[in-house]
Amino acid sequence: MSDLISQLQHILRRKCLLGQSRLPLSEQNRALLQVRLLEPRPQAKESAPPQTARTAPPALSASAPAPAPVAAPALRPLPPLQQLGWDELEQAMRTCQACALYQTRQHVVCGGGFRQSRLMFIGEGPGAEEDRQGRVFVGRAGEMLNNMIKAMGFDREAQNPEHGVYIANILKCRPPQNRNPLEGEAQACLPFVQRQIELLQPELIVLLGGVALKYLLGLTGITKLRGNWLEYRGIPVMPTFHPAYLLRFERQKNLFVNEKRKVWHDLQLVMQRLAPPGA
């Protein structure tokens, strides 16, 4: 049959060249042609994918296993804290799963110091060293805070009202890469520090840095607000810079001295306001 088709094509081509567009066909040839036209066309070779297909991400083959969905961490809301004493409160922190940070922490950093202290320092959250040791304000920022506390006539190791202090953070677990806490993380953790303040009932609170200022008092702008007396539930609050902020300027001597002087000014206001023990 293919010979007949070739012949008919050849004749048609010649007719076209002669300006003739019609080819008289016998009944038999017409029938053969119809059969040929109704035959399924051979499968065309797969053409090259269009330009956009090349740049599109590769499609998953039907047999490839779908990637496992990333499960959201299972969170557990905080238990009521109002009735908890110091030890129970710390136990609640250590088992806390109220925000996703429980998944990446090495240790919960509860805070520490003298539990009847008149003076409380509140920072932001644990850094790498605090997370490793499970202790609040260790590492270089911790050393700087220790020096400040000593210069004020206190001692973070002291267990008496005359020299003892209590130190805590807004956040009890370290955010990965020391990033700032997310709003949800800080809000989830806030009841812990609020209960710590309730238990301690300090005469004065020093807030270290903008994160502590934001979450305890709902205020932003540590640069403007530092050195000004604020208040938390009737307790005078002095916001000042975080020691880690000061450490950023260590190599720029003039700036370092200048920023440290501001912090020292704020701490002197605290010392002036703090009544002598037993007064």
Ligand code: SF4
């Ligand atoms: S950061 Fe606070 S709220 Fe989040 S898991 Fe740790 S203790 Fe719980």
